[in-house]
Structure formats: C-alpha cells, structure tokens
Amino acid sequence: MKKRKVGKSDLYVSELGLGCMSLSTEPKKAQEIIETALEEGINYFDTADLYDFGQNEQIVGxxxxxxxxxxxxxxxxxxxWGEEMDGWHWDPSKRYIKEAVKNSLTRLGTDYIDLYQLHGGTMEDPIDETIEAFEELKAEGFIRYYGISSIRPNVIREYAKKSSIVSVMMQYSMLDRRPDEQAIPLLQENNINIVTRGPLAKGLLSNKMLEKASEQGFLDYSNQELNSILPLLREKFADSRTTTEIALQFNLAQPVVSSVVAGASKVEQIRENAKAVRANPLSENEISLIQSITKANKYEQHRL
Structure with a gap:
C-alpha cells in the first residue's frame, strides 16, 4: 500500500489507516483485525485514551x-475520565497532558508515541499552555510529533499559527465537504496534513448505503435528499467503481490528506477498504461529477 508523508515530519503513513475505536474489547477478535490490517499494508493505527477507559490502547499496544x-x-x-468513570470532562491543561501521556505509554507498552493528538479543542482553552506541554513532551522524547483532532476552523487556525503541529484529524467525506472552504487551503499553506475520519459518512457511503440512512438525515442533508443523491452516486459509477471506492478515493484526491482513517469491526471491512484504496485515483471528471451531485457544505460555527 502506498504511503504519504505527514506534514513536516518524517512519518510516512499508509493511505488507509485503521481507526481503532470500533475494535472489539475481546483481545483475540481485535488482534485478528489488526493482523489483517498489517497484512494489507496498513501501518497507521489511531486510538485514544478515551476509548473503552484506556482498554483500547492496551489492546492496540x-x-x-x-x-x-x-x-x-x-x-x-x-x-x-472522572473518578467514578461514569463520564469525562475536557482538560487541555499542561499538567494533565503531561500526566496522561505516561498512562498512555504504559497502556500501549511502548516508550514513545509517534503522533500525539489533542482530542478536540476550543478557543477558551489555554492554547499556549497546551502547546507548551506538547513541545516539552517532544523534547523529552515521549512523543515524536503532535497534532490536533478538530473540525473547528478557528481552533485549527490558532494551532497552525502558534504551534508545530504536523497534522489535523478531521471529518471529511463526499457528504461532508466542509473542510474544502477554509481548512484545506489553510493547512496546505502551512504544510500541515490532514488525517481524515468518517470517510464513509456513518456507512452512508459504504456499499450498504441507504440501509444506514436515518430519518434525521446527515448534516445538512435531509433523509429525502439522501434517498435521491445516494442512488444517483451509485448509478453514475455503477459500471466502474464501488461506493466505498469512490468514497475513499474522494478523500485521497486531496494532496493535503495523508491517510484516510476508517474503522473496522470485521476482517471483511479491512479487506474491502484496502482494495478501495488500491484502486486507480479519481479522474478530474469523476471529481467534478461528485461535486455536482453533492453539496459544498460550509462550517456555520467556529469560523472566526
């Protein structure tokens, strides 16, 4: 599988990454999925201390x-996580980040983390202090590089300006083109790459398609619009590509995207996604067709 460089780092990640949140908490099942990912050439594995109270990190490690x-x-x-482990609260403080990294390292069973990401972020955060924590962890050798996981343009802009982040993880798909307007140009300008999540739009862009549709719709798409657009996408590409293929290749058509992170709870999903990523890139005509069928969504909040 092809690899792409992440920003100004020396990390080269597979074009398809494994989002580990949906892994089974049963180690044997999770191991099978991870082994399949390795067989398919995937070298990028994305977890978080939040998932399964840290058990996900343990299993991945x-x-x-x-x-x-x-x-x-x-x-x-x-x-x-609170002391009772019945909920969590946001804490981007330097003190907590430097404490949490050691717990993650222990659970992962490693002495360094390749990419440590802030799991969110707001303009009310002590951003300078947060950046200081990551820079110190990098200097101390606990992490190799750091990034943020955020869809907020105003927060992304602050980190692009003030920090040495190499990546931003954000939601991006044919049905969620919000990054096109602000985030992608900004990150390209600053040589920061995107790691995309949600490329299949909660299964709407998988081969199961409308089976995953809900009455609530998706973002600014109504259920009625989805019932019109999704079959049209399938019809236009029916002779040449699967829905999963056009979904993943749509993300990879952006040079600023380093890896498309997709979750998998079954081995078959890994195989299908890997096959889709290995397919030929979308042509300019195919990209234009997708853009003509889908909406150019925009961020209505967190812009300034």
Missing part, C-alpha cells in the same frame, strides 16, 4: 508489540 518499529501509533488526550 499488545497487538502491535511484535511490529512496533514498523508501525505508526497515534493516540489522543484531553478528555479526562
């Missing part, structure tokens, strides 16, 4: 222990 020097492990910080 244990499953990748035998190939640690060959993979890129990304995890996240900022959502802090």
């Amino acid at each position: 244990q499953s990748l222990k035998h190939v640690r020097d060959k993979v890129i492990i990304a995890t996240k910080v900022g959502n802090r």
Whole structure:
C-alpha cells in the first residue's frame, strides 16, 4: 500500500489507516483485525485514551508489540475520565497532558508515541499552555510529533499559527465537504496534513448505503435528499467503481490528506477498504461529477 508523508515530519503513513475505536474489547477478535490490517499494508493505527477507559490502547499496544518499529501509533488526550468513570470532562491543561501521556505509554507498552493528538479543542482553552506541554513532551522524547483532532476552523487556525503541529484529524467525506472552504487551503499553506475520519459518512457511503440512512438525515442533508443523491452516486459509477471506492478515493484526491482513517469491526471491512484504496485515483471528471451531485457544505460555527 502506498504511503504519504505527514506534514513536516518524517512519518510516512499508509493511505488507509485503521481507526481503532470500533475494535472489539475481546483481545483475540481485535488482534485478528489488526493482523489483517498489517497484512494489507496498513501501518497507521489511531486510538485514544478515551476509548473503552484506556482498554483500547492496551489492546492496540499488545497487538502491535511484535511490529512496533514498523508501525505508526497515534493516540489522543484531553478528555479526562472522572473518578467514578461514569463520564469525562475536557482538560487541555499542561499538567494533565503531561500526566496522561505516561498512562498512555504504559497502556500501549511502548516508550514513545509517534503522533500525539489533542482530542478536540476550543478557543477558551489555554492554547499556549497546551502547546507548551506538547513541545516539552517532544523534547523529552515521549512523543515524536503532535497534532490536533478538530473540525473547528478557528481552533485549527490558532494551532497552525502558534504551534508545530504536523497534522489535523478531521471529518471529511463526499457528504461532508466542509473542510474544502477554509481548512484545506489553510493547512496546505502551512504544510500541515490532514488525517481524515468518517470517510464513509456513518456507512452512508459504504456499499450498504441507504440501509444506514436515518430519518434525521446527515448534516445538512435531509433523509429525502439522501434517498435521491445516494442512488444517483451509485448509478453514475455503477459500471466502474464501488461506493466505498469512490468514497475513499474522494478523500485521497486531496494532496493535503495523508491517510484516510476508517474503522473496522470485521476482517471483511479491512479487506474491502484496502482494495478501495488500491484502486486507480479519481479522474478530474469523476471529481467534478461528485461535486455536482453533492453539496459544498460550509462550517456555520467556529469560523472566526
């Protein structure tokens, strides 16, 4: 599988990454999915300390222990579990980040994290202090690089201006083109890459398509619009590509995208996604066709 560089780092990640949130908490099942990902050439694995009270990190770390020097492990910080473990609150403080990284390292069973990401962010955060924490962790060798996971243009702009982030994880798909207007141009200008999540739009852009549609619709699409647009997308590409293929290739058509992160709860999903990523890139005509059928969504909040 092809690899792409992440921003100004020396990290080269597979074009398809494995989002580990949906992994089973049963180690044997999770191991099978991760082993399949490795077989398909995936080297980028994305977890977070929030998932399954940290158990997800433990499973990912244990499953990748035998190939640690060959993979890129990304995890996240900022959502802090309460003492009763019945909920979490946002804590981007320097003190908490420097405490949390050590717990993540222990759970992952490694002495460094390749990409440490702030799991959110607001303009009310002590941003300078947060950046200081990540810079110190980098200097101390606990992390190789850092980034943020955010869809807020105003927050992304602050980190692009003030920090040395190499990546931004954000939601992006044919049905969620919000990054096109502001985020993508800004990140291209600053040599910061995107790691996309939600490329299949909660399954709407998988081969199951309308089976995943709900009465609530999706973002600014009504259920009625989805019932019109999704079959049209399938029809236009029926002779040449699967829906999953055009969805993942749409993300990869953006040079600023380093990796498309997709979750998988079954081995078959890994195989299907890997096959889609290995397909031929979309042509300019195909991209124009997709753009003519879907909406050029825009961020209505967190712009300034």
